[in-house]
Amino acid sequence: METLPATWDMYDLFQSFLRTPTYHLIVEVCLVLLIIKLIFSKSYKPEKTVLSEKEKDELIAEWTPEPLVPDIPEDHPIIKLMEKNIVTGPPGKYINIRNKSCINMATMNFLGMISNKTIEEEAVRCIKKYGVGSCGPRGFYGTMDVHLELESHLAKFMNCEEAIIYSYGFATISSAIPAYSKRGDIIYCDEGVSFAIQKGLAASRSEIRFFKHNDTEDLERLLIEQQQKDKKNPKKAKVTRRFIVIEGLYLNYGDICPLPKIVELKWKYKVRIFMEESFSFGVLGSSGKGVTEYYGIDIDEIDLIAASLENAISSIGGFCVGKKYVIDHQRLSGLGYCFSASQPPLLAAAATQALGILEKDPGLVTQLKENCLRVHEGLNKIEGVQIVGLPFSPVKHIRLVEPSDDRDLDIQTLELVADRSIENGVACTVARYLEKEEKFLPPPSIRIAVNCQLNSTEIDRVVTVLNDSFNQVFSL
Known part of the structure; x- marks a missing residue:
């Protein structure tokens, strides 16, 4: 096969160069210059600083590390609740809180599996x-x-x-x-x-x-x-x-x-x-x-x-x-x-x-439903509050019928009710939320959790204590 002269290769290369867009040539030239600069430039080497032992000790003494979590004030309401509501023993049908045995209406132990x-x-x-x-x-x-x-x-x-x-x-x-x-x-x-x-x-x-x-x-x-x-x-x-x-x-x-x-x-x-x-x-x-x-x-x-x-x-x-x-x-x-x-x-x-x-034993579910209905019926008799939740739901919220414009005040009112209930042998809790992060913040409430192990006498006791507690707080 006859080979073409080298001049033809140079000619084709020159024609390709002429057909190349100007911006493409500029980019390539810049890249070549950058590569040359990187090759001949000296690498950065920071100057070594030699410190004396005294200077090291002074720097360490001046350094104050940032806390991993923000400081929590000692009077924070959650700290007070934690110190006050200390539970000892398993949270079954009865719970030992503040060294007092209470009917447990706060734990989601719906079927009584705790302590089984x-x-x-x-x-x-x-x-x-x-x-x-x-x-x-x-x-x-x-x-x-x-x-x-x-x-x-x-x-x-x-x-x-x-x-x-x-x-x-x-x-x-x-x-x-x-x-x-x-x-x-x-x-x-x-x-x-x-x-x-x-x-x-x-x-x-x-x-x-x-x-x-x-x-x-x-x-x-x-x-x-x-x-x-x-x-x-x-x-x-x-x-x-x-x-x-x-x-x-x-x-x-x-x-x-x-x-x-x-x-x-x-x-x-x-x-x-x-x-x-x-x-x-x-x-x-x-x-x-x-x-x-x-x-x-x-x-x-x-x-x-x-x-x-x-x-x-x-x-x-x-x-x-x-x-x-x-x-x-x-x-x-x-x-x-x-x-x-x-x-x-x-x-x-x-x-x-x-x-x-x-x-x-699917009868546990049936018994839970019966207890929920009985609790709901009793709570509905308490004046000044509304019971949020279906009658057969084991989760119920007790909210104020006439809440104030101050959410913190309503929470304090409900906390007083929960405290008095615990003093009289019924453990319940105010529903807690991350208020700044909740998308739709629910109104303040006392949350009640019903379980299937409660008998009729205990349910009547729960209703009586909650009713008395609300009446006492409302009369203050």
Whole structure:
């Protein structure tokens, strides 16, 4: 093959140079000059300063480290409450507070699992076999057979394909939400959700649209607005995921979500439903399966159900249940699952034992409902207050009928009532919130937690003491 003269190569190179855009040549020249400068420039070497021992001591003496946390004043109300309300012993049906035995209306021990002897024995047996902690996340070396057993038991109990457990109840829903909903997605959320859900919303970085508490008409209004936006920008609509986040039984209100209507909206507007059931699991339905059983709705209608093991089950931790592909996604994306030490084996074993007790004796749920109705009926007779929450809800809020314009004053009034109740043998507590961080701050209230172990005499005693306490405080 005949080769072309070298002059042709130079000619082609020169023509290419002429065809190159001017700005491209300028950039390349600048890059060459920068490289030359870096090659020949001297590296920066700070001058070494030699200090004498005396100068070192003076610098150390002058240095004042910043505190890890801000100083808390000694007269802070929470400090006073902590010093005053010291509990000794297990918080069962009766609680020892201020060296006084009181009927416990403050602990979320709905089914009376705290101090159950069989659960205690199972926990002790587990400690002897596994020790106290798991010492690692589930994905590394923190998975024990008791964890897998609990997940299998929960999935079977809830009639779902799979379950996943977390080591901390608060972290469950706050990890589950950002595992699915990301930046650019839309979350429709009830204004009355708990603080754990609010933290999950913030972590998701999604667009959050709140609808009025338990107001499905307001929810549908938001869904219609988004539907109209989607028609204007169909390309964006195809890649935008939408979620409805609700609670089964609302901690801050003691009422139940209108799930049938929400499921109807789900299929009408093509959205997913995430439901948090920390206060309805083990409480609602004939066997304690929660809101879906209460309404008779197929659990597959709900895309994800999350709940805590720290209320009805009286252990520590939380869980999510749903379709296998939904749950498996959390094993790689659930922050509280991937990066936290797994649930201590003794707590998993205790939760499994408690779940077995609930399965064998669903009458616990029936007895809890009867106690809730009796407590609600009695509290409604107290003058000057309103009882917020459904009659069969184990979580009830006692609020002032005529609150003042000063929130702190109302809280002090309710604290006086709680103090007098404790002095007379009934332990209750003022509901606490992180007031500066709550999205929708509920009014001040005394929160009552009902359990299934109370008998009629004890319930009458609770109502009488609370009634007398309010009358005494109102007369001051």
